Amino acid sequence: MKSYTVQEINEVLKGILVGNTSQNITSPEQLEVANDTEISFIGNKKYEKFWEKSKACVAIVNEDISIPPGENRAFIKVKNADLAMSQVLELFARPMPQFYVEIHPTALVDKSALIGVGSKIGAGSYIGPKVKIGENTTVYPNATILDECTIGRNTIIWSGAVIRERSQIGNDCIIHPNATIGADGFGFRPCAQKGLVKIPHIGNVIIGDGVEIGANSCVDRGKFSSTIIGDGCKIDNLVQIGHNSKLGKFCIMAGNSGLAGSVTLGNGVIIGGSASIKDHVTIGDGAVIGAGSGVTGDIPAGKTMLGYPAVEARDALRQWAILKRMVTDSKK
Template identity: 35%
Template sequence: MGADPRFFPARGPFRLAALAEAVGARLVGEGDREVSGVAPLALAGPDDLAYLEGRRHLAALRAARCGAVLVSEDFAAAAPEGCAVLVTPTPQLAFARAAALFHPRPAPVPGIHPTASVAADATLGEGCEVGPFAVIGARAEIGPGCIIGPHAVVGAGCVLGAGSILRAHAVMEHCLAGAGVVLHQGARVGNEGFGFVTTAAGEHVTVPQVGRVILGDGVEIGANSCVDRGAGGDTVLGPGTRLDNLVQIGHNVRTGRGCVIVAQVGIAGSTELGDFVVVAAQAGLVGHIKVGSKARIGAQAGVMNDVPPATDVVGSPAWPARETMRAFARLRQLATPKKDDKTGGTP
């Protein structure tokens, strides 16, 4: 059972030979055979393409009813009889590319809805779609082929590169964004940073936040995530960086290329991430630290110091993963009562 056509109309069907060529796989089976959709292995029917990622799903593959499956060479022989096999070293990646053929991102429907508000001096590129009650501010520059969804806001002076999308209720202010940027529903970019000085009497005096947000090409920001503008310099998310839903990025944070920041992460001001850093869910990073390229931060970690490149850290306070696992093992030993211990162990 593939995607619900009410929400995800599919192109196709596609010949397996054409699909194999498109995703870089080697076809074992009939090249003229067609599939009309993609689906998970457990739900796929005779007209669907599925994939196997790893040994733990072998039983599901043997019981599968899919018409074709993407697998690595090691597991190709496990496919059930009658199922065409597309061999690739990266089945999940190939499946993602195949799924994009069946369900490409919707193209903009050019035009400006009558309820939208577009400033007279704003510039819109060719083929843009501006939805109901959207707002495009003065001097804003929107590249060709962009989609500005219902109630979305492009603030005064903002720049949005070609092929970008602001989904419903997304807002960008004080922002320069590259091509192919996506702000999902309710995302907020360019908010005033959390900067203030407290007087002796306890009054909080706001420090004007006069920086910008710079989004590189291909940045995606999840639903209800917030990216504060810089206090003086800029907040920068490098090309290809992806934020999950409910992420908070503080003022003057900088990331490198291709960083992945998962749900409910909070990164405090002026922290810097190198290229391809992964920050797992609910982790918190204090301000003014540096995380090296290809480092990985574990879920719910509390990062209070610099993290070297290509280092995994977990726990709160965050330590290198191996050290933390050894410490946990030692704690378990201390907490386990000995056979002759009549006290029942440490309370």
């Protein structure tokens, strides 16, 4: 089991050590449930009140901490406790699942596929014709990569993921279990003879570098050209991205949110959990869409939107306050 002194951890974080502890630190843990050999963090001043009852021997804290650590306990002051905690988690992270052969004998790899040096293909996986996989990429057991897909280097495809034909995935990406990349878009039109006619989607999906797609999320292929996920985007679990949508760089989409077809997100857009975005909407750079909101029209860059239908955050809060007063007055 890994363990570190507080001084060894601070050498990594390069923070300011306040107080000291003789305990060896064996793992990170939440503040409320940590024991006396564990390290935690206080990412906001409102959580300072939990420190006194916590048993953690060390906490990573922001520079504005206003309480002392106490006897045989220590704080490591840093500019951003959340980011520093991610470094600590890396110290204690356990190894990824191991491969004992690069291509498992039960994997089906088409003879025309090109597999880069150091890449690994797990048991029961399928790699279709003319697939290209870069160096040091890992395909875990029972993943499917269909015809003419291109996967970059140092990418991880977890078990159960399906990468449909002609999809392109960049370098340093992570596709989590049971995600589907390149499924048909949702397109049907009424027809007197057949009821509903399915609209073919003949495009593909292009995913940039450093993208993470959460478990059970779906990125649909374009109807004509490509659905595009820009570099550095982070997509949570159970997210739907509709056909021909285009995400700029470093966008975030939280769980259960969804984009209808042909939505455009600028760079650095944040979509909160369970938010839904109407088709053909454009959301500008740096805009934030609050959890559960419904966006029905274009959003300028930098705006924060709340509610259903979504309006500017300050207007939404004002509306909610008025409604609350109306309900209170009606009970008098």
